[in-house]
Amino acid sequence: xxxxxxxxxxxxxxxxxxxxxxxxxxxxxxxxxxxxxxxxxxxxxxxxxxxxxxxxxxxxxxxxxxxxxxxxxxxxxxxxxxxxxxxxxxxxxxxxxxxxxxxxxxxxxxxxxxxxxxxxxxxxxxxxxxxxxxxxxxxxxxxxxxxxxxxxxxxxxxxxxxxxxxxxxxxxxxxxxxxxxxxxxxxxxxxxxxxxxxxxxxxxxxxxxxxxxxxxxxxxxxxxxxxxxxxxxxxxxxxxxxxxxxxxxxxxxxxxxxxxxxxxxxxxxxxxxxxxxxxxxxxxxxxxxxxxxxxxxxxxxxxxxxxxxxxxxxxxxxxxxxxxxxxxxxxxxxxxxxxxxxxxxxxxxxxxxxxxxxxxxxxxxxxxxxxxxxxxxxxxxxxxxxxxxxxxxxxxxxxxxxxxxxxxxxxxxxxxxxxxxxxxxxxxxxxxxxxxxxxxxxxxxxxxxxxxxxxxxxxxxxxxxxxxxxxxxxxxxxxxxxxxxxxxxxxxxxxxxxxxxxxxxxxxxxxxxxxxxxxxxxxxxxxxxxxxxxxxxxxxxxxxxxxxxxxxxxxxxxxxxxxxxxxxxxxxxxxxxxxxxxxxxxxxxxxxxxxxxxxxxxxxxxxxxxxxxxxxxxxxxxxxxxxxxxxxxxxxxxxxxxxxxxxxxxxxxxxxxxxxxxxxxxxxxxxxxxxxxxxxxxxxxxxxxxxxxxxxxxxxxxxxxxxxxxxxxxxxxxxxxxxxxxxxxxxxxxxxxxxxxxxxxxxxxxxxxxxxxxxxxxxxxxxxxxxxxxxxxxxxxxxxxxxxxxxxxxxxxxxxxxxxxxxxxxxxxxxxxxxxxxxxxxxxxxxxxxxxxxxxxxxxxxxxxxxxxxxxxxxxxxxxxxxxxxxxxxxxxxxxxxxxx
Amino acid sequence: xxxxxxxxxxxxxxxxxxxxxxxxxxxxxxxxxxxxxxxxxxxxxxxxxxxxxxxxxxxxxxxxxxxxxxxxxxxxxxxxxxxxxxxxxxxxxxxxxxxxxxxxxxxxxx
Numbered sequence: 001x002x003x004x005x006x007x008x009x010x011x012x013x014x015x016x017x018x019x020x021x022x023x024x025x026x027x028x029x030x031x032x033x034x035x036x037x038x039x040x041x042x043x044x045x046x047x048x049x050x051x052x053x054x055x056x057x058x059x060x061x062x063x064x065x066x067x068x069x070x071x072x073x074x075x076x077x078x079x080x081x082x083x084x085x086x087x088x089x090x091x092x093x094x095x096x097x098x099x100x101x102x103x104x105x106x107x108x109x110x111x112x113x114x115x116x117x118x119x120x121x122x123x124x125x126x127x128x129x130x131x132x133x134x135x136x137x138x139x140x141x142x143x144x145x146x147x148x149x150x151x152x153x154x155x156x157x158x159x160x161x162x163x164x165x166x167x168x169x170x171x172x173x174x175x176x177x178x179x180x181x182x183x184x185x186x187x188x189x190x191x192x193x194x195x196x197x198x199x200x201x202x203x204x205x206x207x208x209x210x211x212x213x214x215x216x217x218x219x220x221x222x223x224x225x226x227x228x229x230x231x232x233x234x235x236x237x238x239x240x241x242x243x244x245x246x247x248x249x250x251x252x253x254x255x256x257x258x259x260x261x262x263x264x265x266x267x268x269x270x271x272x273x274x275x276x277x278x279x280x281x282x283x284x285x286x287x288x289x290x291x292x293x294x295x296x297x298x299x300x301x302x303x304x305x306x307x308x309x310x311x312x313x314x315x316x317x318x319x320x321x322x323x324x325x326x327x328x329x330x331x332x333x334x335x336x337x338x339x340x341x342x343x344x345x346x347x348x349x350x351x352x353x354x355x356x357x358x359x360x361x362x363x364x365x366x367x368x369x370x371x372x373x374x375x376x377x378x379x380x381x382x383x384x385x386x387x388x389x390x391x392x393x394x395x396x397x398x399x400x401x402x403x404x405x406x407x408x409x410x411x412x413x414x415x416x417x418x419x420x421x422x423x424x425x426x427x428x429x430x431x432x433x434x435x436x437x438x439x440x441x442x443x444x445x446x447x448x449x450x451x452x453x454x455x456x457x458x459x460x461x462x463x464x465x466x467x468x469x470x471x472x473x474x475x476x477x478x479x480x481x482x483x484x485x486x487x488x489x490x491x492x493x494x495x496x497x498x499x500x501x502x503x504x505x506x507x508x509x510x511x512x513x514x515x516x517x518x519x520x521x522x523x524x525x526x527x528x529x530x531x532x533x534x535x536x537x538x539x540x541x542x543x544x545x546x547x548x549x550x551x552x553x554x555x556x557x558x559x560x561x562x563x564x565x566x567x568x569x570x571x572x573x574x575x576x577x578x579x580x581x582x583x584x585x586x587x588x589x590x591x592x593x594x595x596x597x598x599x600x601x602x603x604x605x606x607x608x609x610x611x612x613x614x615x616x617x618x619x620x621x622x623x624x625x626x627x628x629x630x631x632x633x634x635x636x637x638x639x640x641x642x643x644x645x646x647x648x649x650x651x652x653x654x655x656x657x658x659x660x661x662x663x664x665x666x667x668x669x670x671x672x673x674x675x676x677x678x679x680x681x682x683x684x685x686x687x688x689x690x691x692x693x694x695x696x697x698x699x700x701x702x703x704x705x706x707x708x709x710x711x712x713x714x715x716x717x718x719x720x721x722x723x724x725x726x727x728x729x730x731x732x733x734x735x736x737x738x739x740x741x742x743x744x745x746x747x748x749x750x751x752x753x754x755x756x757x758x759x760x761x762x763x764x765x766x767x768x769x770x771x772x773x774x775x776x777x778x779x780x781x782x783x784x785x786x787x788x789x790x791x792x793x794x795x796x797x798x799x800x801x802x803x804x805x806x807x808x809x810x811x812x813x814x815x816x817x818x819x820x821x822x823x824x825x826x827x828x829x830x831x832x833x834x835x836x837x838x839x840x841x842x843x844x845x846x847x848x849x850x851x852x853x854x855x856x857x858x859x860x861x862x863x864x865x866x867x868x869x870x871x872x873x874x875x876x877x878x879x880x881x882x883x884x885x
Numbered sequence: 886x887x888x889x890x891x892x893x894x895x896x897x898x899x900x901x902x903x904x905x906x907x908x909x910x911x912x913x914x915x916x917x918x919x920x921x922x923x924x925x926x927x928x929x930x931x932x933x934x935x936x937x938x939x940x941x942x943x944x945x946x947x948x949x950x951x952x953x954x955x956x957x958x959x960x961x962x963x964x965x966x967x968x969x970x971x972x973x974x975x976x977x978x979x980x981x982x983x984x985x986x987x988x989x990x991x992x993x994x995x
Contacts, residue, residue, distance in 0.1 A: 024961065028912060029935065031960045035913040038956075059932030067932075071939040 025068055029061060079398065083405035091409055097378065098410065100775060101371040105414025105465075106421060107768055108367035109457050111360040113422035113450075119353040120449055121266065126335055128260045130197025131296075135335035136306060137264075138163070138293040140314065141327035145289035148213065148275065150317070150326060151189060154293065157313035160306055161298045164196055165189040165291025168263050170279055173545050173738040174271070175243040176230065179731045182543040182738035183226075185244075186261065186269035187279050187291075189213070193221075195296055196262060203238045203253035211274035213283060220249040221272040224257040230270075244271070245278055245545040246736040262294060264335075281547060294335065307332040359765055362507050364457075366769055368464035369500045370776040371410060375403070375469040376783075386473055400470040407466030408458075415458045419450070498816055501780045504773035505820025505862065506827065512766035513828045513854040517835065518759035520850055521688070521843055525752055530582060531682025533620025537744040538719035539580050540711040540726055545736045551635065551704045557733065558612065558699075558709065559631070564729050565713055570722050574713040575618045578610035578703040581684045582748050585708060589685065589692070594651070595670065597661025602651055606693040607684040610703020615696070616642075616679050618714045626658045626677030633698045640698055641673040646681050647693035664695070673697065687752070688843075719743035758835075770858070773820075774865040781813050782869035792873050793881025802874040809873045813866030814859070821855050897929070897937050899980055902965065902973040905947065909964035911954050912938060938963060946972045 036054030041047060055061070091098050126132030140146060146154070151165040167187040173180045190212050192198070193205025200221065211217045220242055222231070231237050241248045261268055273279060275291065282288040297306045311329045318325045386399055549557065558576045565574040579587030587609035594604045613629045616622075624645060633640050641662060648657045657678060663670040681691050697703065711730065715722050720743050727741040785792070792805055832845040904910065904918050915938075916929040941947045946969030952962035965973070 025935075025939075027959075028961045031911070031958055032913050032931070032935075034958065035956070057931055059930075064932050064935055067936040068939045071936050071943055 022065075022069075025065055029058075029065065033058060080401065080405070083402045084408070087402065087406040088409055091406065094378075097374055098413065101374060101410040101465075102413040102417055104367040104370050104772055104775065105411060105461055106417030107772075108360070108364040109415045109418025109461070110421035110425065111418075111765070111768075112357075112364055112457060113419055113453060114425055115353070115356045115360045116453055117422070117426065117450060119357065120453075122264075123350060123353065124449075125260055127196075127262045127264060128199060128256075129262065129335075132335050134297045135196070136160075136295050136297065136303060137331065137333045137335055138295050138310065138329065139331035140293075141330045142325065143289060144292055146291065146293060146326060147286045147288050148280070148283050148290045149286050151291050151293065153317050154295075154310070154313060155189075155191065157310075157317070159309035159313040160295040160301070162191055162195040163293055163295040164192045165275070165293055166192065166262060167275065167280070167291050168267060168269065171543060171738075172244045172271075172273065172279060173246070173543055173736055174230070175246070175736055179727075180736055180738045182541075182740070183270045185271045185273045185279075186263070187273050187275050189275055189291060190217075192262075192272075196294070198262065199256055199259070200253040201256035203251070205253050205272075206274055213275045213277070216276050216278065217274040218247065218249045219252045219274065220244065221253040221255060222251060223255050223261075223268065223270050223272075224259065225268065226270040227254045242271075243736075244273060246548065247278055249273070263292075279546065303332065303334055356761075359511065359762075362511070363765055363769055363772070364461070365464070366504050366507055366772045366776075367414075368461055369504055370772045370779075371407070371414075371461075371465040372468050373500055373776045373779045375407060375410075375465060376472060382473065390474070396474050399474040400467075403470030403473065404462060404466040407469075408462045411458050411461035411465060415454060415461060418457070419454055498780065501773070501776050501816050502820040502823065504769075504776045505817055505858065506824035508766065508769035508773040509821055509824030509854060509858050510828045510831060511762060511769045512858065513824070513850060514832060514835070515759060515762035515764075515766035516850050516854050517832060517843075517845065517847060518762055520847065522752065522756060522759050524843060525687045528683070528687050530687060530748075531621060531680060532581065533714075534744045534748060536715050536717075536719060537619060538713050538715060538723055538726065538741060539583070539744055539747050540713075540730055540739055540741045541585075542709050542711060542730065543738040544707040544709070544734070546707050548734075548736065551700075554704055554709075555635070555700045558711070561711055561730060561733060562612070564733070565711070565726060568722065568725050568729065570716045571713050571726075572716060573614050573618045574711065575615045576612040576699060576709055576711045577615055578699060578709065580710045580712065580747065581609075581682060582687060585710070586685055590665075592665050594665075595663040596651075597663075597672070598655070604647075604651055604693065606647060606695050608695050608697070609684075610697050610699040612699045615712070616677075618712050619682075620714070621682055622680040624678045624680060626675070628677060629696075629698050633701060635700050635704070637701075639671065639673045639701050640676045642677040642679055642696040643675055644679055644681050644694040644696075646691050647695060648678050650693050662695075664697075687748075719745075770861065774861060777813060777816065777862055778865045778869065780816070781809065781866040782872075784812065785809060785869045785873045788873075789876055789881050792876050793878040796876065796881075797878040805874050805876075806870050809870035810863060810866055813862055813870070817859050817862035820862075821858055824858075825851060825855060896980070897933060898941065899973070899976040900927070900929075901934075901937060901941060901963075902946065902969055902976060905963050905965050906970065906973055909952075909962045911952070911960035911962050913960070914954065915963070941969070944972075945969075 033051070033054045036057055037047065037050040040050035040053050045053065058064070127135075129135065145167075146165070148165075151163065155163040165188070168184070170185070170187055171182045172185050174183050188206075188211075190206065190210075191208045192211075193200070194208045198205060201224070203221070205221055206217070206219055210219060222237075222242075227233060227237055231240070234240065237251055237254060240251045242251055243249070255272075259268075263269070275283070277283050280288070280290055283290070295306065295310065297303070301309070307329060310332065314326045314328055318327070390396070390399060544554070562574045562576065565571055579585050581587070587607055589605070589607050591603070591605040593601055595601045611629060613631050613633070616628050626642070629640070629642065641664075643652075643657060652660065657675045660675050661672050662675060663672050679696070682694075683689060684692055684694065699709075711726075713719075713722075713726060723741045723743060727739060730737075730739045730741070792808075795808075796802075796805065828851070829846055835845050900919050901915055904915050904922075910918065912934055916931060916934055919927055919929050938947065938949075942949055942963070946966060947963045948966050949961045949963050952960065954960045954962075
């Protein structure tokens with residue numbers, strides 16, 4: 001033991017005090033030789049002869065020293081440390097190179113870290129529950145949801161240890177101290193906490209016995225963010241009574257912070273409520289889509305066995321003759337552990353992150369190619385040093401190791417920078433509220449996964465940046481390099497460097513082009529006329545408590561609200577509607593057979609909405625002929641409808657629509673409406689859509705159901721000015737209703753979201769790629785100019801004009817850029833095809849303007865990048881260049 | 886007396902350990918001592934001596950310290966460690982076995 005420790009100490013000593021140890025070895029051998037010399041001198045030799053004799057006796061000193069060092073068995077490590085030290089010093093003298101390389105790698109590493117940590121957070125983590133690897137997400141063949149009775153039967157079938165159900169799509173109103181807000185709860189079956197073992201920080205979860213849906217349970221468990229933000233971190237929160245949907249619930253538990261909720265994908269429900277008739281009135285309906293399923297396997301039951309058992313249970317239940325069938329098990333995916341990789345439940349998200357990872361991987365490749373190019377240029381200038389060292393006996397391996405040590409430092413600096421930046425980014429990202437209706441929460445932490453990612457990024461970048469220059473520069477062709485006899489007049493254009501640069505240009509083009517496509521899309525979208533006034537309207541999203549109103553009382557409420565609002569100054573008109581175009585709830589799109597009053601049957605695709613009186617005046621949609629809906633169009637009067645011009649053009653081209661009858665599909669049988677008006681066209685789902693046909697019906701006649709309604713108001717001035725007044729009036733009418741008043745421009749943010757995200761993400765990536773590629777091109781041209789100094793000098797001495805030299809250098813740059821652009825265009829034409837779904841009508845994924853524009857832009861920027869080294873070439877003094885011969 | 890014999894392979898360690906066991910010495914003195922004691926029969930290859938010393942030190946059988954030689958030079962003096970003493974005993978034992986075995990073969994062949 002002591003001996004082993006001694007040895008370690010010796011080795012470490014020889015590692016870290018290698019200069020000391022070497023000196024001591026030299027002294028020792030010198031001493032030995034002195035003794036030998038003294039002996040020979042004593043025999044009468046001259047001192048010089050004696051020294052020669054002693055040396056002869058001893059043997060080759062350098063080799064023996066090396067043998068002694070080898071005996072200490074640290075030389076590999078020692079060489080590595082020496083290389084690392086040496087390269088660190090030599091890099092210290094090149095701040096520009098270090099800065100360019102570190103930033104290049106840093107940017108790419110940051111992008112990769114953000115994407116990969118997000119992806120691993122979303123895809124490879126398990127919900128925070130007891131033994132997540134024993135849980136499985138279950139989807140039946142007939143959909144992701146099953147009804148409450150079906151859940152009960154599956155849970156009691158005994159196929160699995162248990163099946164829990166949860167529901168993420170039903171909002172509830174929480175009546176806070178000032179007003180009611182609509183929040184996203186996780187509505188769960190009674191066994192949820194008991195079966196899954198979701199940890200509770202303070203208090204407890206629901207016991208199965210107290211949360212039975214039939215007994216109208218009135219307990220709630222809240223998330224840590226809810227407790228913190230909405231309850232002000234109240235230390236006495238346990239036992240507090242919270243009002244959800246107008247009913248008091250007792251708070252019995254607070255969940256821990258940084259909890260990964262059961263639905264996955266970063267979804268972070270604010271509160272957990274037991275399933276009951278209050279939140280889901282259709283509880284006993286076997287056809288209602290009540291809950292999604294997650295099951296726990298029996299002990300020692302494998303995933304396959306669990307699936308088979310559940311499949312058998314489903315078949316047994318389906319044979320039972322009930323009306324709604326489950327149809328079998330479509331998906332049975334592990335919720336945790338390694339097996340979740342094979343049965344992943346969310347393929348679209350995997351695809352999305354796959355694409356993102358490819359994009360950021362490309363940026364990393366560009367950055368590495370760039371740094372490799374810089375090192376290559378530098379390494380070639382150092383070819384002589386390399387040749388001298390290898391002539392002195394350094395093996396190729398040692399030389400390669402030295403180059404790798406250099407790229408290691410650059411990779412280390414870059415990766416550290418990247419991880420730091422990505423942390424800042426994810427920190428900022430988690431503070432931004434995304435304009436999506438579901439609360440999301442991502443955890444980024446310094447953990448084993450991040451460390452692993454860091455190490456792999458470091459290794460990959462070190463190798464990518466280091467190996468190619470190392471191999472190229474240390475290529476064993478000693479003699480010409482020693483004589484500095486490089487082929488000066490050769491036209492070796494297609495070097496490895498050139499190929500790297502061409503690749504970079506191609507990748508940058510693809511990224512930039514895709515970004516431009518999205519940007520152009522966004523620009524077009526903003527200039528598209530939605531067909532209604534967005535600058536002087538505001539919208540109040542109203543969510544009633546389920547079951548609080550009958551159709552009559554709701555209609556009375558809405559008419560009352562309109563009266564009170566139009567009494568406000570600066571509010572000329574107000575109305576209500578089922579959907580608001582270009583928002584999350586934009587109404588519905590139908591494709592069905594319709595029958596005209598004259599008997600003609602035709603297939604129609606149209607957008608439908610249920611709207612109140614003065615809707616078109618309020619929205620600023622022009623009335624072409626006929627009339628608006630009126631307050632006299634009430635539930636008891638004749639049913640009326642208004643169509644848009646597109647509907648009239650498509651389906652009433654041969655007769656006057658006003659006064660015509662139209663048979664629309666009802667819940668049981670078609671019903672007739674009379675067309676009383678034709679209005680201008682407007683957009684419904686997305687700003688970029690082709691013009692759609694539309695039918696508007698009277699809200700009180702047809703749309704008066706459900707808990708959501710929009711109240712719309714036209715404002716004389718800016719909608720922001722009166723938003724608070726509107727909110728106050730509406731809140732005063734029903735405290736339990738969640739009301740959010742938004743000026744129309746903000747409400748439309750949703751319509752632009754996909755294009756915005758796409759444009760920003762790809763634009764940023766594209767610009768980064770462009771910048772990196774340009775640095776690469778610059779380095780290549782600059783290097784080629786420095787190598788061709790003599791050639792250029794001779795050409796100029798022989799009478800070549802500066803213009804001719806400039807053209808000669810730029811020709812190379814232009815050639816590289818053109819080839820890269822051509823390759824990039826070819827790739828882009830494939831890659832952009834799947835993007836068609838995101839683009840506005842009339843903008844094809846192969847948009848010639850974008851393609852030509854990007855190509856020309858990239859070409860010009862490439863020439864600009866080459867301009868500075870090319871100008872340097874024209875300033876070469878022929879006399880000085882030739883003197884170097 | 887002809888040309889001094891080269892050391893039998895593997896015996897250098899034994900000789901060094903034995904020489905140092907008597908008293909701590911530096912490299913030159915170790916080589917000289919082996920030569921003298923063997924009656925100039927054994928000539929230590931100086932090129933092999935120092936790597937061997939460093940190996941034995943690395944193994945923890947020798948410990949080196951800076952000191953002064955009999956002739957007044959500063960030098961690295963090697964001394965035997967406790968582990969080295971045990972190793973010496975093992976090496977002597979295996980040498981005895983080997984030389985006995987060789988003796989038996991030679992005598993039987995006569």
